[in-house]
Amino acid sequence: NIHVGGAYGDKAKAAGRFVTNFRALRPPIQARITLENDDKTFNAIETLAIAEQVGAPMVLDVHHHAVNNEGEDAVQLWPRIQETWLQRARRYSAEEPAANLPPKIHVSSPKSETDPRSHADYVEVGPLWAFLQGIAPVTPQLDIMIEAKMKDDALFRLMDDLKRMDGVTVVNQASVMI
Template identity: 45%
Template sequence: MIIRFGYVSTALSLWEASPSRTMTFTNWNKLDSTVRKDKLYLATEQNLKNTIRALHYNFSHGIHLYRMSSSLVPLGTHPEVNWDYITPFKDLFQEIGALVTKFNMRVSFHPSQYTLFTSPREQVTDNAIIDMEYHYKMLEAMGLHNKGNINIHVGGAYGNKEEAILRFHHNFAKLNSNVRNRVTLENDDKTYTALETLEVCEHHSVPFVFDYHHHSANPGNESVEELLPRIFATWEKWGIPPKFHLSSPKSESKYRHHADYIDVDYAIPFINILREYGKDADIMIEAKVKDKATLKLIEDLSTIRGFKRVDGGVIQI
């Protein structure tokens, strides 16, 4: 079986390569119209060009899995700014899409925890829809709207988990069907367990992204082994291997926080469970030092009997 590994957003091995340069609405509001436009354009251009740099870096290092920054466009969803962030950068968006296709990479977005569909407040849902449409528009501009995915959490419980899930069902249906068709859902570390999230995924025919660290912090009563067949089944309609998330606890006292690197002793039990299941999988590394942590984990795994490194970011078991 093959496991591919990837990382989130910024290739720290590159100099000045953040794809998340931004500006606050407060600062934007202080500027005159010309300066506002210049600053927005400059930050967006830098973010897109740094994404292109990251894609070249990934290809040269054999990394086939990459999460793009949700902050590519500063103030892209702010109702008072309301600017056209697609047309001026059409060529850069298309270049990103062309590189992803050429390099055969799997890419995604992960909006913030504030993009949720369980809130009793209508404004929160309206903002979530705006944010999801923003991410989809970028995928569309890249020509990746049938390949990339947008990963979110179920959301908060607001004191009654059953009612919150019913609100999720109702509010999620408000999304444009094209956007809904690119959504994946992930279990979280405090509220919705893997099983609860999986049940929501099955209800909406949405692929499930299983986060091992979150499961360790918020396990429910089900083992990973019990859940795997149903997890894999949610991905069948897309015809690609499931995606999993992996990070290590920073410490016992800060168990939910992500460590700089991946502790191989923490990761191995999960990877061995996948190994026993025997089907290909992709794993997104969520560690503070990003690409460095990803490549270090693969180096560590490649020293273990039965694990063979067949590309920079790929292990054959």
């Protein structure tokens, strides 16, 4: 999982260089790369366009999207993001078992109002819950990677918060169904 990278004064040229360099990679390497939006340079819509162009799945970082966006709603972007995962599965399923993995997102919360880009100790359930409710009707399975300073404790607290939500069924200590 990688970010597109820096803009170096010209975001369009930087995106073009990324695409050129990605396409120069051997197909088995391309098949294992996912692209993630970042909190400063390439936002979700820009990263998604590049992911679609090179045929790589996109990992939506919900926190990064909250601090770096053009006003678009992450839930509205989700069908296109999910399609990047489905396209990889169709393209590589025969020769690349990892291609059949479910879509992934990254979640974290801002450390503070004055430091919104840094990760907090724990994940606030509200923004994640709103996103999950929005995508649940079209998303049969989703892997969520937590980026929080308290690591496993953040997972356990998030699971406690999620199990209090209407419509959540706890499957095990780290999985829920909505």
